[in-house]
Amino acid sequence: MPESTNAITYARDHRERFLSELKDLLAIPSISTLSEHKPDMQRAAEWVTRQLRDLGFKNCAVLPTAGHPVAYGESLNAPGKPTVLVYGHYDVQPVDPLNEWTSPPFEATVRGDNLYARGASDMKGQVIAVFKAIESLVRNEGLRVNLKVLIEGEEEIGSPNLGAFIAQNKEKLKCDIALNCDSGIARPNLPTIVYGLRGLAYFEIWVYGPSQDLHSGVFGGSVHNPAQALCELIAGMHDADGHITLPGFYDKVRVLTDDERAEIARLPLSDEDWRATAKVPELWGKKGFTTLERLGALPTLEVNGLLSGFTGEGSKTVLPAKAMAKISCRLAAYQDDNEIEAQLNEYMRINAPPTISWQVKKLVTTPPVLVNRDTIGARAASRALEATFGIKPIFKLEGGSVPVVSTTKTVLGVDSIMLGFGLPDDNLHSPNEKFHLPNFYRGIATYIRFFDAVAE
Amino acid sequence: MPESTNAITYARDHRERFLSELKDLLAIPSISTLSEHKPDMQRAAEWVTRQLRDLGFKNCAVLPTAGHPVAYGESLNAPGKPTVLVYGHYDVQPVDPLNEWTSPPFEATVRGDNLYARGASDMKGQVIAVFKAIESLVRNEGLRVNLKVLIEGEEEIGSPNLGAFIAQNKEKLKCDIALNCDSGIARPNLPTIVYGLRGLAYFEIWVYGPSQDLHSGVFGGSVHNPAQALCELIAGMHDADGHITLPGFYDKVRVLTDDERAEIARLPLSDEDWRATAKVPELWGKKGFTTLERLGALPTLEVNGLLSGFTGEGSKTVLPAKAMAKISCRLAAYQDDNEIEAQLNEYMRINAPPTISWQVKKLVTTPPVLVNRDTIGARAASRALEATFGIKPIFKLEGGSVPVVSTTKTVLGVDSIMLGFGLPDDNLHSPNEKFHLPNFYRGIATYIRFFDAVAE
Numbered sequence: 001m002p003e004s005t006n007a008i009t010y011a012r013d014h015r016e017r018f019l020s021e022l023k024d025l026l027a028i029p030s031i032s033t034l035s036e037h038k039p040d041m042q043r044a045a046e047w048v049t050r051q052l053r054d055l056g057f058k059n060c061a062v063l064p065t066a067g068h069p070v071a072y073g074e075s076l077n078a079p080g081k082p083t084v085l086v087y088g089h090y091d092v093q094p095v096d097p098l099n100e101w102t103s104p105p106f107e108a109t110v111r112g113d114n115l116y117a118r119g120a121s122d123m124k125g126q127v128i129a130v131f132k133a134i135e136s137l138v139r140n141e142g143l144r145v146n147l148k149v150l151i152e153g154e155e156e157i158g159s160p161n162l163g164a165f166i167a168q169n170k171e172k173l174k175c176d177i178a179l180n181c182d183s184g185i186a187r188p189n190l191p192t193i194v195y196g197l198r199g200l201a202y203f204e205i206w207v208y209g210p211s212q213d214l215h216s217g218v219f220g221g222s223v224h225n226p227a228q229a230l231c232e233l234i235a236g237m238h239d240a241d242g243h244i245t246l247p248g249f250y251d252k253v254r255v256l257t258d259d260e261r262a263e264i265a266r267l268p269l270s271d272e273d274w275r276a277t278a279k280v281p282e283l284w285g286k287k288g289f290t291t292l293e294r295l296g297a298l299p300t301l302e303v304n305g306l307l308s309g310f311t312g313e314g315s316k317t318v319l320p321a322k323a324m325a326k327i328s329c330r331l332a333a334y335q336d337d338n339e340i341e342a343q344l345n346e347y348m349r350i351n352a353p354p355t356i357s358w359q360v361k362k363l364v365t366t367p368p369v370l371v372n373r374d375t376i377g378a379r380a381a382s383r384a385l386e387a388t389f390g391i392k393p394i395f396k397l398e399g400g401s402v403p404v405v406s407t408t409k410t411v412l413g414v415d416s417i418m419l420g421f422g423l424p425d426d427n428l429h430s431p432n433e434k435f436h437l438p439n440f441y442r443g444i445a446t447y448i449r450f451f452d453a454v455a456e
Numbered sequence: 457m458p459e460s461t462n463a464i465t466y467a468r469d470h471r472e473r474f475l476s477e478l479k480d481l482l483a484i485p486s487i488s489t490l491s492e493h494k495p496d497m498q499r500a501a502e503w504v505t506r507q508l509r510d511l512g513f514k515n516c517a518v519l520p521t522a523g524h525p526v527a528y529g530e531s532l533n534a535p536g537k538p539t540v541l542v543y544g545h546y547d548v549q550p551v552d553p554l555n556e557w558t559s560p561p562f563e564a565t566v567r568g569d570n571l572y573a574r575g576a577s578d579m580k581g582q583v584i585a586v587f588k589a590i591e592s593l594v595r596n597e598g599l600r601v602n603l604k605v606l607i608e609g610e611e612e613i614g615s616p617n618l619g620a621f622i623a624q625n626k627e628k629l630k631c632d633i634a635l636n637c638d639s640g641i642a643r644p645n646l647p648t649i650v651y652g653l654r655g656l657a658y659f660e661i662w663v664y665g666p667s668q669d670l671h672s673g674v675f676g677g678s679v680h681n682p683a684q685a686l687c688e689l690i691a692g693m694h695d696a697d698g699h700i701t702l703p704g705f706y707d708k709v710r711v712l713t714d715d716e717r718a719e720i721a722r723l724p725l726s727d728e729d730w731r732a733t734a735k736v737p738e739l740w741g742k743k744g745f746t747t748l749e750r751l752g753a754l755p756t757l758e759v760n761g762l763l764s765g766f767t768g769e770g771s772k773t774v775l776p777a778k779a780m781a782k783i784s785c786r787l788a789a790y791q792d793d794n795e796i797e798a799q800l801n802e803y804m805r806i807n808a809p810p811t812i813s814w815q816v817k818k819l820v821t822t823p824p825v826l827v828n829r830d831t832i833g834a835r836a837a838s839r840a841l842e843a844t845f846g847i848k849p850i851f852k853l854e855g856g857s858v859p860v861v862s863t864t865k866t867v868l869g870v871d872s873i874m875l876g877f878g879l880p881d882d883n884l885h886s887p888n889e890k891f892h893l894p895n896f897y898r899g900i901a902t903y904i905r906f907f908d909a910v911a912e
Contacts, residue, residue: 033770219751221855224738305765306779309759
């Protein structure tokens, strides 16, 4: 393919400044879930918009939503060529527990090959990578595709207003391909392209016993402890083979083809590598599947939080009135969150003992996604990665959920290319989040080549 | 028995003032576990000591311990008669959740037959009842027994310094009988005498998975969730018959005699009464035993608290690094807390999967207590209750734990008479704690008659 070699060279020559600009964006504590950071959200959106304006983009603006604003800009100077909608987000997760960070989360710090900061990998690093690819093209061979760049501020809180924003701006956002940079690869030297994402259905389960906390000496032994009852119910949600027992839970789950299983098996990620990444004594999962199949193609039921009774220091001899669990399912293609909700309620109806009462509340959901592997975008991503990394990329299924990919498909009718450079051990959502700097630079080169390939 | 009829009449005539003095003591927020209430602890100890001094007691003093002080006073004017050590505590539990109180916890309020305040039943009401019995005797027929009154300030935090205090003051506290007023009866019109108390062994169980919280999308399905593992372990600690499965758990448990089962069955407390008191949909417990047998004679394993992962509002898709449960066992006679600790560790060794690591921490323990029902004190209590209530009292086993009863037996060599007037629905340790006022007054009469009967 005709490569923009000057742009590639330019990118290599300006690494220091690119890193410095990334650090500037990382210094803005744009935590979307905490209302005290509202001014920071505005600052981050303006920072992003200013970058686009400096690249000569048109219609650059901080566009309001019912929540945090969207940063937008477009470059439509390539008539007859495809239009790519570039998606990213400028918001980040909270930083607690703060005392577990080695360096301050909003003072990006290089240690070894990594840049440590909240948002480094998820995903300001990738926003800057794609921006710097655009800059490298704009300042050299020029952009040969049309670009619409949308960087939102609510991804970490489930993108509650993005669906409405896209629907209201359907014409403005019309495109041929969506490029979602909020993604990752399997290993530093192993390029991968994500063609499927798990969905999410997030619940709270409440178990109620006595109407108020009781004295465990006076009542203990005669009343079913709601925390115990909740544990019994949760324990029953998996059998000894790691199989989820909600009635009908696997009925709709898409079965992998032999080709897909073979492709997944190409990923040279051993169980020992994954165990070391997760830092657990042993891996675990549903019998009959490999770890990578479990992560990409199987649904989960996970306890995200537990709370009941007295949890402070020391001892309080209370028999709690109630107990709560946050439970979420990652959904495989073609599971449906409404069906999962019904199955969870059915499980509770069948299994909850008459000694307690209970309630299931649905909090948030995202449908699973499966995209076509044989499109212009997918082929372009594959060629760009191979040219940059020197290895044919592996198509893989990803365990996480990206709500915007579903929305883009539903509202705009386009599949998303998920092309990003996070790594599994980047500590997303955790202390000491990091971004692998060699892949920050390879990411820039890959995006340059991706835009080239799309234009071909 | 020769009754101090003038004292009984005096007590009836001074009810209003007695209630007013109880309210004064209840107005002092003597919460032993909260360090900001340290001055209130001193005030409460001084208030109690002043009462004893006003009764003409000698050696009245606020005696220091390593923690909150002990209020002490003695009256030794009955040569040749038994000496009774009267035990009580002036400290109370915290009041949270404050918004669930109908009236402020430290402004004692009469509604119907009840006085509502923190500490009303546990146990300032009973401290004042015994003090007013003493006053009624002192101002009329006079005391015909010797009394040593010890009111401590750390019962609600497990009496950490009382054992050392009693051991250091062994000679000073020498006595023939101990009267522990920190007790209750089954129903307002049904006098009972407690002859056994369950012990306590309180633990924290920690389950550790990954070294830090993980993204539930990236890792979910490949790692054993520690909150789920903890639930599985807790669920396995009881079988479907409510039987506790720790290895050897019931081996030492004292089996009730047929006589005792018959005596316990005399208590006219129906399961429906108890269910309504506990405010639960249905009762629960180990198969093959009545509710009262379960409460008095069987050990328990209770979840007092659960904590893991994200428990705030909304959704955070975290796979938690660790999960914690506060677990406590009420111990039946003759269980031993060290053996229970070993059994809990053994259970974890057998059942914890290799996918997680774990730790059991022992927090506090109290041995179970069983006292002789055929002593001067027990007979005196029985006669005093029968004379006051017009019904022969029932000897019963109590579910709670009173550490001082063990200490009194071990260090001073005397059995305690547990004679108090709390009720099962007094909301001990909960919002809207109350004391039944008719039994406040009957309690005073009972204590007068008890001292009379002991002196005989």
